[in-house]
Structure formats: structure tokens, C-alpha cells
Amino acid sequence: MARTEEIEDIAAAPGRTAARGWAAVAALAGATFTVVTSEMLPVGLLTPIGGALRVTEGTAGLTLTVTGLVGAVSAPLLTPLLARFDRRTVLCALMGVLSVGNLLAAWSPHFAVMTAARVLVGVGMGGVWAIAAGLAVRLVPSRSVGPATSLVFSGIAVASVLGVPAGTYLGELRDWRSAFVAVGVLALVVLLALAALLPRLPAQQELLLGGVLRLIGDPPVRTGLAVVALLVTGHFAAYTYVRPVLEAVSGAGAGTIGTLLLVYGLAGVAGNFASGAGAGRSPRGTLLVIGAVLAATVALTPLLGGSVLAAGALLAVWGLSYGGVSVGTQTWLLASAPGAREGVSALFVGVFNGAIALGALLGGLTADGVGVTAVMWLGGGLAAAAFAVTAFGGSPRS
Template identity: 65%
Template sequence: MQNTSDPTPSPTSTPTADTGSPPLTPTADTEAPPSAPRQRPARQWAAVAVVAAATFTVVTAEMLPVGLLTPMAGSLRVSEGAAGLTLTITGLVAALSAPLVPLVAGHFDRRLLLCLLMAVLAIANLVSAWAPHFAVMVVARVLVGLAMGGVWSLAAGLAVRLVPERSVGTATSLIFSGIAIASVLGVPAGTYIGDLGGWRSAFAVTGAVALLVAVAMAVLLPRLPAERGTRAGGVAGLFRNPRITTGLTLVALLVAGHFAAYTYIRPVLEDTAGADATQVGTLLLCYGIAGIAGNFAAGTTAPAAPRATLAVTSALIAASVLLIPVIGGTAAAAAGLLVVWGAAYGGVSVGAQTWLMSSAPEAREAASALFVGVFNGSIAIGALIGGRVVDAAGPPSVMWLGGALAVGALVVTMAGRAPRGRRTPKGR
């Protein structure tokens, strides 16, 4: 794989004054992005929808223990803290597996690989539902992390291969909407199923959904041969691209800052706004709905203006998180800040993915793998550091940490090297 740190502009492209970014048109040294398969538009969007269903399912599977910790802990005879490790394990394994799956897969057809990974996710959740003791649950959650990292590393950059270029932004937003929709619908639905039929039934249903998605992928996705073999040296070589390193740094800061604060939002709202359990649930629902809206809003702006999109996102996250301890003393004020926070964070995934894809158009799969690895690693680190701060200084203090990291992301976004936005082809 070529060195992407010093690309040569195409004679037909016009470099921007502030970034000097590589062109998005093919050059003599880069591989032109493959066009979307020639299928009917309905078939193309059905393929995008089934990939979105996969992201929804893997995020739901990852977060499912959140609403089931107490009964899980009792049944498996461990503390709630130990049961909470099922999330940490999944995140860490996903962070490690995301860069490795494309390397191991080589030239294996990506449609078949996605189907296989969803089948692994189904098996993992069914094993979770059966787990007679905690050690079996840990093994099952390792499998969930493996499947999650693999699915995300492939799905994150898949839109460009499924729809025409003019629709890539919308398709990417739809694929990433699985994150927000899982938070709003998937996790609460799992909790509700667990209340009705026991926590094991929630895992069993999630396993069945994963299996259905695997079948739907086999039917609806076109053949997706590997664009080129991904090598360890090629993945590592992306770190020589300053746009990639800038993008990964701002992802690490934003995601770590978000999860440092958001993981402990319930005690913060109880302490700052005096919210009870019902009000907290309502506030988080408002946050989730705003996140869905923010995801699609960022999908429309990021392709043309990746730096501006992530700068606004970082600034809004920083402002809303920092203001919660200051003016979030009522449920109404907290609700307003959470809506801003949710809308801004909803744009992080699609905005950052667009940044990285535009920074290395000849190595999209490798860039996606790094993105997913950094993203999941930052979740684990942010939650861990946030917990230490909460224990040491109380719940509101974690908002200052989250806000400071978001400010750092804003600085990196404005000062670092950014990719050029995609121009809309004329006549489209």
C-alpha cells in the first residue's frame, strides 16, 4: 500500500488554500473508488438499510447489559461491578479486533464476511442467554466484541460501494444511525423484554435478530470483493498521513470526553437537577431522539465541510457538558442542554468517518478499522477515567473533565490538517 502522507494533487483538481488536502479524484498513484453496483435504487437503499440494521444490532448487543446488570449479577452470583465488566470486555475486544479483521480477511468477499460476523454475534448472544456462570458469559462477551469490531470496521466505509457518489452522505448517515437508534429503541427494548421474561430472554431475542440480519445481508447485499488486500504495514502507514492522525486524535478526545461524562449522567442529573428515575429516563429519551436528528444533519454537511462539521460538533458538546453543572439546576434547563449535547454527539460518528474516508480514499477499509479501534478504546478509557473522577470529587466534577476533552478536540480540529470536502458533481 502506498504512503498516503504526501499525495500528489491531480492536475484536474484545485487545492484549497487552507488545507492543501489530497484530491478526491483519482490520481496516477491512487486507486479510484469503485462505483456503486449497477442496481435499481430501491435495491441499493435496501442494501444500505440492512447494513444499518447490522450496526443497530451490534450496538444493542454491546449495550444490552446496561439495563440488565442487577438481575444478571444475581443470577450469575457476582457483584454488579463485576457484571459491568461485560461492557468493558466487549469494548476492549472490539477495539483490538477492528484493525485485525480486515488483515485476517484478506481478499475474502465482504458480504460473506459480514454474514459470518453477524452469525458469530447471534451465537454469542445465545450463549449469553444460556450462560450457567460468569466465566461462560465472559467468553460470550468476547465473541460479541469480536463480531462488533469486525462489523464496524467493514460497515463504516461501505456506503460508497452501495450507492452513487451523490448519495454517499445520506447513506453513511443511515448506516451510522444504528448507534443512536440502538440507544433510543434497542437498549430500552432489551430492558423491557428482560423485565417481562427474564434477562436471559433479552439476550436470546437479540441473538435471533442478529441471525435474521445475517440472512437479510446474504439476500440483499451485492457481492463485495475486497478492494485490495489490507496489510499490517498498510494500516500502520496511515499514521504517516497527518489528516488521519488529526482525525483519530479528535475522535479519541471527543469519544473519551463524551463517555467520561455520559456514563455517569444519571448521578449528575440527580445531584445537579434533582431529577428522579422517571425524569432521568425522559431526559435521556430526549437526548437519544436529538442524537438521531444530529446524525442525519451531520451526514448532509460533513461530505462538503468535514472540518466545519466537527468543529461545530466539538464546540456544542463542550458548551453543553460544561454548562450542566452551572445552569442545569432544573429539569427544564438540563433537558435543553441534553438535547444540544445529544444532537452534537449524534454527528460525531458520521462526521469523523467522513473525515477519515476523505483523508485516505485509497485505503478506506484500513482507515475504518483504525477509526473503530480508536472509538471503542476511547469508550473504555473515558468511562474508566470518569469513574475515578466521580469517586474522587463527586458526580458534577466529571462534567468538567468531559468538557475539557471536548475543548481539546475543538483545538485539534481547527489546528490540525483536514481533508478537503467532496464537491457535488455537476449535472447531478
């Protein structure tokens, strides 16, 4: 597998112009943006979803848990299962599944239908994310592979910090169902873009599930995956319930919360690019900063976020730190297994989405059992644990 990936490093798709290659990479970024936005869309809409479907906010949070669990399983399973098929065909099919899931969620008359819809979203999201991550090397010349891969992953980072506020705003302008319709239509548009811009991408390597799982035995990979699990679980335990927390702590209304989440999103985009530059020089140092700042900010939100201004400042710092989690942890893992990019990316996607599911589940149990503000202390504690693992775990290779 390592030899195959070395060959891919020096061979972009033959006969393609640079402009067309970059257009295909942009379409992949659009795909990753759409799948991650679809996954996290319920975060800013929990209150109206729960009211319409007659469930508690903790139960409504399971819409995120289900999608994350399915995505966590589908990423490492679909990648080897579909390894024989043309990647353009696979991606278009998965985007179709994603669109159907979002449109079904928009129609859902009760929670059981919503759950089925979110299962479909999880299948599409996990497969697209894992497969798209390794395709830039086949679309652009070797000298451009690094920036092209960063652009593909920028879709994930931007969706992580902007998808929620965008959905929240649309939900306020119309209703929560309109937000799901919009993302379902966006998935269809991206499907068409992928079909038009991607070349034929026949399978180039044999990828077995056993080989993917054996990567976990490498101490730097194991450490990186543990940091992903802790940071993402802690973040989503808290962030899934950020709307009810802000309503309870700062007294902010729905419109104000949308603005606060936009502040968070803009700060997160800045954090993504700042952390990308830092992680290239020192993955460990970058993740240490992220873990420390995230732990302090999340834990202090219930204590210091009593006014809208203070809540906005805390959310800005929160976004700045969490915006670097995807690029920071991905850089760590790629440096830990440079000869197994596709395999380690599948593990990354699986753990990342499993952590989203676990965070939403733990946050829901905490919110329903202890109180909604307690989710912030849970999130802060897990981020602090990530700091410790980063400090003392196995370091990636240079």
C-alpha cells in the first residue's frame, strides 16, 4: 500500500489542465463542506426540532449521536468495501444518499423518521469524508498536492465552524425544516459538480480492513486518535447544547444566539488557518495550545458568560481554538503514518465521528440528568485530558 501511495504522489490525472484539476479539488471541498454541515445541522436547531417532534432537548441531541455513530462505522468499512469502484461514481452515489437523508429529515413527521433520515446522512457523510481525503494527489501535479489536500480539508473545517450558525439563521428566517431542505438541495448541486468536474478515478490500490486497523498499533497514531477522541467528544458534549446553555446563562434570544454562533464561526475559520500553519511546524505544540485554551474557555462559559458581550467573547475564543482541531490532529496523524494516508484518514474519520456521537450522547445524558450548564464542565474536563495525552503520548515522526 505504501508503494502505491508513493506512485500516486508523483502522478496526477494525465491530460488534465491545472485549472481543471483545481476545479475538481474545489468540488471535493464542496463535498466535504456539505457532508459535515449535514452532520452538524441539528446543533443550532435542537430547541425547535424537539418542540416539533415532541421530544426533550436531550433526546433531540440523539439526531447528532446517530449520525456520528453511523459515520464512524461507515468510514473504515466503506473505504475498503468500495475500493474496487471508480471514485467519481462512488462519491456521486454517496452524495445522492446524503441528499435523500436531508430531505427525509425535513419531511419527518415524528422522531423515528428523523432517526432513519439521520442514518442515511451518516452513511453518506462517513463515506464521502474518508474517500475525498485522499483524492487530491490524483487531480493536481505533485508540487500542488499539499495545498490541494488542505483545500479539500478546508471544507470540513469551514463547515465545522460555519455550518451551525448558517443553519440556525435559516431556521430563524423560515423554520428548521427549511434548513434541512437547503442542505439537501446543496448536496444535489455538489453531486452535479462532482460528476462534471472529476475525471474517471478507477481504483489504484487494494485496501483491507485488517491493514487499516493495524495502524492503531503505532504509538504516535494511537496517541493522535486518542487526542481526536477527547477533544471532539468534549467539544460536542458542550457545543451540541450551546443554544440552551446560552439561553439559560446569558438570557440571549434566538436571534442573538444566531449572531453569537456566527462570531464563533468566523473565529473558527481564523483558527483553522492559524493552526494549519502552526501544526506544520509543531503538531504537538499546536495541539497543546488548543487543548489548554479549549478546556479553560468551555469550563468558564457558565461562570463568566452571564452577559451577551461576555458570552460572545468566550465563544470567539472557543471558536478560535476548536477551529484548529481538524487540521491539527490530521497533521499529527499524517506525520505519524506518511506511507498510509488513506488508511489513517479512514481511522481519523471513524474516530472523529464516533467522538461526535459520544459527545452528543454524554452531553444529552448530562443535560437531562444534572442540568444543561453541567455539559460545559464535562467538555472542559475532556479537553484538559486531551492536553495531558498530547503532552505525554507518543510523538509523530518529523
